[in-house]
Amino acid sequence: MGSVDEIVKDRAHDLEDTIFVAVGKNVEKSKTTLFWAVQSFAGKKIFVLHVHQPASAVSLTDRKLAVSKQKQEMIKAIAELEKKKMLDVLNQYCSILAHGGVKADKVWIEMENIEKGIVEIIAQYNIRWLVMGAAADKYYSKKLTGLKSKKAIFVCQHAPISCHIWFACKGCLIYTREGRNDKSEPEIASLLLLDCELRNEQPEYLRLGSFTQTCGYVDAVEGPHDLEGILGRFNYECAVHSSQSSNMVLRASKMMPLIDEEEKSKGKTTEKPYHELQQTIVDSKDSKKKAFEEAVKRWKEEDNAMEAKCKAKALEKLCIKEISLRKEMEEELARENEVVERTQNQCDEFIEEVQMVQEQKSVLESQLSECNCMVKDLEEKIISAVELLISFKAKRDAARIEYENAMREVIRLRKLAKMETVSFSKSEILEFSFMEINEATQEFDPSWKIGEGRYGIVYKGILRHVHVAIKMLPSYGSHTQLDFQNGVEILSRVRHPHLVTLIGTCPESRSLVYEYVRNGSLEDCLACKNKTMPLPWKARLRIATEICSALIFLHSKKPCIIHGNLKPSKILLDADYVSKLSGVGVTYLMPQGERLGTNIPISNRSNSNFMSVYADPEYLDTGTLTPESDVYSFGMILLRLLTGRPVSGLVKNVKCALEKENLKALLDCSSGDWPVEQAKMLAKLALRCCENYRMNRPDVASEILCVLETMRASCVDLASCLDSKELHRVPSHFICPIFQEVMKDPQIAADGFTYDAEAIRGWLKSGHNTSPMTNLKLEHCNLLPNHALHQAIQEWRRSW
Numbered sequence: 001m002g003s004v005d006e007i008v009k010d011r012a013h014d015l016e017d018t019i020f021v022a023v024g025k026n027v028e029k030s031k032t033t034l035f036w037a038v039q040s041f042a043g044k045k046i047f048v049l050h051v052h053q054p055a056s057a058v059s060l061t062d063r064k065l066a067v068s069k070q071k072q073e074m075i076k077a078i079a080e081l082e083k084k085k086m087l088d089v090l091n092q093y094c095s096i097l098a099h100g101g102v103k104a105d106k107v108w109i110e111m112e113n114i115e116k117g118i119v120e121i122i123a124q125y126n127i128r129w130l131v132m133g134a135a136a137d138k139y140y141s142k143k144l145t146g147l148k149s150k151k152a153i154f155v156c157q158h159a160p161i162s163c164h165i166w167f168a169c170k171g172c173l174i175y176t177r178e179g180r181n182d183k184s185e186p187e188i189a190s191l192l193l194l195d196c197e198l199r200n201e202q203p204e205y206l207r208l209g210s211f212t213q214t215c216g217y218v219d220a221v222e223g224p225h226d227l228e229g230i231l232g233r234f235n236y237e238c239a240v241h242s243s244q245s246s247n248m249v250l251r252a253s254k255m256m257p258l259i260d261e262e263e264k265s266k267g268k269t270t271e272k273p274y275h276e277l278q279q280t281i282v283d284s285k286d287s288k289k290k291a292f293e294e295a296v297k298r299w300k301e302e303d304n305a306m307e308a309k310c311k312a313k314a315l316e317k318l319c320i321k322e323i324s325l326r327k328e329m330e331e332e333l334a335r336e337n338e339v340v341e342r343t344q345n346q347c348d349e350f351i352e353e354v355q356m357v358q359e360q361k362s363v364l365e366s367q368l369s370e371c372n373c374m375v376k377d378l379e380e381k382i383i384s385a386v387e388l389l390i391s392f393k394a395k396r397d398a399a400r401i402e403y404e405n406a407m408r409e410v411i412r413l414r415k416l417a418k419m420e421t422v423s424f425s426k427s428e429i430l431e432f433s434f435m436e437i438n439e440a441t442q443e444f445d446p447s448w449k450i451g452e453g454r455y456g457i458v459y460k461g462i463l464r465h466v467h468v469a470i471k472m473l474p475s476y477g478s479h480t481q482l483d484f485q486n487g488v489e490i491l492s493r494v495r496h497p498h499l500v501t502l503i504g505t506c507p508e509s510r511s512l513v514y515e516y517v518r519n520g521s522l523e524d525c526l527a528c529k530n531k532t533m534p535l536p537w538k539a540r541l542r543i544a545t546e547i548c549s550a551l552i553f554l555h556s557k558k559p560c561i562i563h564g565n566l567k568p569s570k571i572l573l574d575a576d577y578v579s580k581l582s583g584v585g586v587t588y589l590m591p592q593g594e595r596l597g598t599n600i601p602i603s604n605r606s607n608s609n610f611m612s613v614y615a616d617p618e619y620l621d622t623g624t625l626t627p628e629s630d631v632y633s634f635g636m637i638l639l640r641l642l643t644g645r646p647v648s649g650l651v652k653n654v655k656c657a658l659e660k661e662n663l664k665a666l667l668d669c670s671s672g673d674w675p676v677e678q679a680k681m682l683a684k685l686a687l688r689c690c691e692n693y694r695m696n697r698p699d700v701a702s703e704i705l706c707v708l709e710t711m712r713a714s715c716v717d718l719a720s721c722l723d724s725k726e727l728h729r730v731p732s733h734f735i736c737p738i739f740q741e742v743m744k745d746p747q748i749a750a751d752g753f754t755y756d757a758e759a760i761r762g763w764l765k766s767g768h769n770t771s772p773m774t775n776l777k778l779e780h781c782n783l784l785p786n787h788a789l790h791q792a793i794q795e796w797r798r799s800w
């Protein structure tokens with residue numbers, strides 16, 4: 001099949017004689033229109049024109065509605081089939097027309113809009129003659145004079161005016177649109193007359209003059225009576241081919257007027273009767289009609305066969321597709337089944353896991369409930385412990401108040417004691433029997449001996465459940481019992497916080513019973529005896545001040561009490577390292593001749609073993625004790641505290657160091673970093689105390705104590721900030737869990753915790769048999785002293 005361009009080009013020369021017949025998809029309708037054209041324009045070249053709507057346009061709605069790929073493919077396949085079918089139909093048309101001797105060709109164009117396509121082709125190729133359907137066959141009636149088909153109306157309105165268009169329906173001309181062209185009028189008339197002739201079947205057209213109405217130029221044509229003449233100009237030769245082959249061949253050719261030709265050939269004019277001609281025409285028409293009906297029948301059958309064939313092919317294709325789809329579906333199904341199986345397995349695993357988790361959950365829930373019970377118990381215990389603590393705190397507060405009251409009472413009593421100028425009666429000093437002294441010292445067990453001085457041995461002892469130190473004075477025959485008691489009377493008046501208290505006497509054994517001072521002497525401490533920690537400089541300064549205050553107290557007594565044997569071994573330290581001066585007034589209990597130094601010849605005094613290096617040289621020279629003698633000894637003690645060195649030659653060395661501004665080298669580094677200025681001040685004070693001439697020595701009350709207090713105050717200021725810091729540094733294990741204070745007497749209870757003895761005893765006495773810390777029952781109520789901790793606490797205390 002050639003394109004329109006090719007065909008029209010080839011036929012350009014005879015386009016004038018070419019009739020285009022527009023045929024549609026509706027085969028029936030198109031056939032009648034085609035046959036009308038063939039019949040009407042015998043001898044003319046026929047172009048069967050079909051404007052085909054491509055699948056894209058035809059199936060647009062269907063495609064929109066299409067939901068599946070398969071359906072889309074089916075629609076496409078059907079469109080392809082339709083196209084093919086239409087081409088077959090056109091081919092059939094052409095071949096049938098060819099059989100009938102009609103020159104026919106087909107023109108195939110694909111366009112989305114059919115009517116526009118037709119108009120466009122007319123315009124493009126300057127088509128002069130066109131036949132197309134006016135309406136569907138069903139609309140046909142004898143009265144039908146107008147166009148029904150939308151396509152026909154459109155083409156009629158929009159086709160170029162040069163084109164002459166016949167609109168037919170059911171094999172009848174319905175309407176003609178006149179074309180203005182330069183074709184000779186007679187030729188057009190011939191075409192139109194042929195048309196009119198064919199419309200003889202519908203004489204009403206002619207009769208009613210509708211033809212005249214539709215074909216404007218038919219003015220020239222006369223009424224039906226002229227039909228014969230017109231017909232006479234054409235000769236129809238209709239050949240009906242054998243009906244066996246079911247092929248109807250129409251051959252229409254341009255007829256020459258037969259009568260004239262015969263007349264010419266015969267050379268004579270013979271008139272055929274009109275009725276014969278009429279009969280011939282009628283016969284010819286009958287034959288034509290029959291042939292037409294035959295052809296229509298055959299075409300119908302062929303159409304049906306073709307349609308069935310196409311359907312079968314389509315079905316076959318569909319079937320193949322269906323099979324492949326089915327295969328794909330089966331494969332898909334198998335895959336899906338696998339997935340389902342896997343999912344099922346996973347689901348089973350999940351269920352197992354869920355079961356496990358549920359089991360764990362129930363276990364955890366039971367544990368949780370147990371924990372909750374425990375928490376409840378513990379909460380109750382905590383509440384009871386807190387209550388207990390509160391009650392203890394209340395007790396502690398009450399005890400504190402009691403303690404403070406007692407302290408106030410003590411202070412008041414001390415003040416009273418100070419104010420007392422009257423001598424104490426003998427009854428204020430306890431008197432012990434020898435038996436008691438003997439028992440207290442375990443019969444003077446040497447292991448209970450704690451020291452020995454020039455004036456006798458000192459034993460440790462327990463008298464009436466009190467720890468005491470018993471000094472056994474030597475017995476001097478000339479020294480009567482009365483003298484002893486007079487001496488004791490003097491001593492009994494001497495009570496000071498920094499003097500070792502005389503508790504009682506045993507006149508029988510000439511022994512003096514003192515309070516027991518636990519931590520030994522300053523001498524031992526400076527020598528670090530028993531591997532004790534060195535005494536810090538602050539503690540040394542404090543001790544100096546304390547001893548100074550004791551000297552002032554003694555010297556202020558009336559009559560004045562002079563210690564006369566002041567040295568570090570006479571300064572004792574109690575549990576809190578508070579210093580206490582011992583040996584006060586012992587010289588008063590000695591016979592004059594036995595007193596220190598007085599029985600030694602002056603020439604030998606300086607070399608005597610009995611002579612203390614701390615002794616006042618003037619006293620040694622003169623044998624007269626004065627308060628300044630104590631000042632000298634005190635000065636020597638100060639030098640010892642500063643340097644920690646033996647006092648022999650110390651005065652000279654310190655002097656030298658001060659002159660050389662090199663005192664720091666002499667200071668006892670084990671006591672920490674002395675503040676240099678304070679150390680200098682103290683050294684200078686000490687040197688003044690150690691002046692050989694007593695007149696050059698400072699007054700103990702007005703000068704020495706002032707200097708010491710000032711120094712101490714500045715040191716306290718210095719230390720206070722340290723104190724506040726250090727307070728926070730109290731080791732937590734020094735604190736009693738009950739009293740929340742530093743323990744005085746740490747004791748280990750059965751629960752393994754250490755408490756202050758007072759606190760834990762109070763706890764046990766109040767009826768508790770449980771641990772204050774764990775609230776568990778105590779196995780026993782025994783307490784064990786925590787010596788190590790006690791020692792540590794003491795060390796810690798001593799450093800302040």
Ligand SMILES: Nc1ncnc2c1ncn2[C@@H]1O[C@H](COP(=O)(O)OP(=O)(O)OP(=O)(O)O)[C@@H](O)[C@H]1O
Pocket residue numbers: 450451452453454455456457458468469471500514515516517518520521565569570572582583
């Ligand atoms: N109340 C006391 N508590 C504890 N220990 C004491 C007490 N009194 C004395 N001592 C110890 O006994 C030792 C002997 O003391 P004592 O006063 O008899 O002699 P001294 O001072 O060593 O020498 P002297 O008196 O001959 O100059 C002291 O160094 C001291 O350790």
